[in-house]
Amino acid sequence: MASSGPFPRQPPDSTSDPDAIARNDWNAFAEIEILRDHWAVKQWTPGRTGYYWYLTFDDSDLNALAADCQKALAIGGVDPVPLDALHLTMMGVGDTNVVSDQQIDELVSFARESLSEVKPFDLTVGPLSGSRSAIRFSVAPWDPLLDLHQILSVCTAQALPNSSAPNSSRFRPHLGIAYNNTDRAAAAVIDAVAAVRTARSVTVRVNQVELVVLRRDGHAYRWTTRAVLALGG
Template sequence: MSAVLRRDRRAFPSDPPRDLADPHAIAAHDWAAFQAVSHMSNHWDRPGWSGGRAYYWMLTFPNERALINDARACQDAVTNPALDLVPADGLHITLNKVADSAAMGERDLARVVQVAQDTAPQAFDLQVGPLAGSRGALRYSVAPWNPLISLHAILARAGTLAGAAGGRSTESFRPHLGIAYSNTTRPADSVISQVAELRGRPTLPVHVSHADLVELRRENATYRWDVISAITLSAGN
C-alpha cells in the first residue's frame, strides 16, 4: 500500500523530501529545514493532547544497543536545561495514533490488531542518522521513508476499518526518531551549532520486524507506554 506525501504546515518539514528512498536526500532535507528554524518551541505545549492516555502504533528499540549508546553520546554533547532528554528505554518512531484510550474497548483493539496483522508488510531495514532537529525536538533522520509510509498507510486503514478515530493522515507523515524535546521557547542557533558538530557520526542500521500497539502517557517531561499488542512483519522470501 502506498500514499503520496503532501505539503502540510503542521508537519516538519512542511514539504516532504524529493526522494523518499535516498538516505542522503532525506538527511539533507531534514537538516536544511532545521537550519531554517529561528526559535525552538515548547514541545509539551500541545493543544491536541488531552492529558490522558491514547493508543498509538510505534516502532520501539529496547534491544538496539548501538542506537541507545549513540543517542546517549549525542545527548551528552548537547545537554541543556531547556532540553528534556529521551531515556534509553524511550527511543521510538511514532507511526499512527489509533484513538484516545477511553474511546476503544478490548474488542475494538483486537480488531485493529487483526486487520493490521492480516495486511502487514515485509520486514525492512532502516538507516538511523545523522542527527537533525525540528522546532520542538532534536531527532535523527531515518531512511528510507518508503517502507515506513507503507506501514503507516496499512495501520491507518486498519484503524479506519475498526472505527478508530485515528490521527493525522499518511500524507502528513514525516518519520523521525527523537532524542530530546525542547521545553521552552528560545533562539535555535546555539542548538543547531551543537547538532552540526555531531552530524559526522556514523549512521546506524536498524532492522524492523514488528510494530507495537502501545497505550501512551506522559510522565512529567517523558513519554511512557505499555505495550498492548504487536504485529509481526513477514520475513519475505
C-alpha cells in the same frame, strides 16, 4: 515558518535516498528561528492515555549512538529521551476513553493479517537533525515506512470508521532523542546539533510493530504494550 502541520513541510526529493532525506530534514531545521516548548505545544491532559502504533528498538548500537549524541550536545533546556524509551511514532489511534476494547481487538486482528504480507526491513538512523520542538535523528529509507503507515491507516479506518485515520502524505518519519522544554531562539541549539551532526549512523532492523498505551510521565513519554505484531507473520 508555520508552527503547525508536518515538519518538514515538504517531503524530500527522494523517499529512498538517505542523503536526500537527511538534507531535507536539516535544511528545514536550519531555517527555524524560534524553538517551542514541546510540552506546551503538545498538549496532554493530566491522566490521559492513548493508543499509538510504535516502532521500538532493543538495539545496543542505537542506544550508544543516542547516548553519545545526548552527552555531546551539552546544552540546557532539553529533556533527553530515556534510552529505553526510544521510538518511532507511526500514528495515533485514539484515547483509551474513546476507543473500546472491541475496536482495539478488531484493529489488532485486521493489522495482524495485513502485516503478515509485509517483509521486515532495515533502517538507517542518523544523522542528527531537529524539529520545531525536538532534536531527532533522520531515518531512511522512508519508502517501507510510508507503506507501513498506509497499511496501519487503512486498518485503523476499518476498525474505527468514525475516526480520522492519519494521511500518509503528512507522515514524516524520525526518531527523537531530546525534547526542547522552553521557548527560545533556535540558533544556539542548531549550532550545537550541527557540531555533532557528523556522528556515525546505525542500521536497525524493523521486524515488528507495537500497539501501545501511551502516557506522559513528567517530561517523558512512557507506555505499556497492548499488542506486538510481527512483520511477515
